Amino acid sequence: MQEDYLISIRGKQNVNGERGEVEITTMGSYVKKGNSRYIVYKEYDTENHNAAHTSVLKIDGDSKVTLIRGGEQSTRLILESGKRHVCPYDTGYGCMMIGIFTNKVKSKLDDLGGSLEINYTLDINSNLSSLNEVFITVKEAKNKDVKTSIQGDQ
Numbered sequence: 001m002q003e004d005y006l007i008s009i010r011g012k013q014n015v016n017g018e019r020g021e022v023e024i025t026t027m028g029s030y031v032k033k034g035n036s037r038y039i040v041y042k043e044y045d046t047e048n049h050n051a052a053h054t055s056v057l058k059i060d061g062d063s064k065v066t067l068i069r070g071g072e073q074s075t076r077l078i079l080e081s082g083k084r085h086v087c088p089y090d091t092g093y094g095c096m097m098i099g100i101f102t103n104k105v106k107s108k109l110d111d112l113g114g115s116l117e118i119n120y121t122l123d124i125n126s127n128l129s130s131l132n133e134v135f136i137t138v139k140e141a142k143n144k145d146v147k148t149s150i151q152g153d154q
Contacts, residue, residue, distance in 0.1 A: 008136065014130060039116075039138055040055070043069075055067065074090055079100060099123040103121070114138060118133070119134075
């Protein structure tokens with residue numbers, strides 16, 4: 001797949017009143033297959049810039065997003081509006097099961113790109129862990145020399 005789309009991801013997290021925000025801008029792919037849209041991009045380790053893993057966001061309509069992350073910390077998270085899913089999450093030190101309740105999936109994606117907003121909570125052992133918001137924009141890249149950047153506090 002050609003990486004000819006600019007993908008911007010901004011995530012906000014609230015853990016016990018502590019707020020954090022992370023922003024990633026990278027090149028990736030954006031395709032439609034059947035009734036689903038796919039956003040594919042690589043995330044690079046902040047400590048080892050040569051280590052990357054591929055992330056795939058599969059968007060099904062206006063209410064369901066599946067995050068599939070490959071590599072050493074493979075994960076498959078299902079975010080479906082109004083539903084709670086229990087999913088395995090690999091931390092790099094071991095795998096644990098987490099609960100994800102998705103409050104909102106708002107897709108404004110079309111054939112040229114667009115935006116996606118997801119609001120959800122995470123729980124571990126049925127105890128609330130964090131409140132989360134993710135904002136994603138996808139647009140065709142005009143300049144192929146765009147550099148990957150990671151910003152934020154965690």
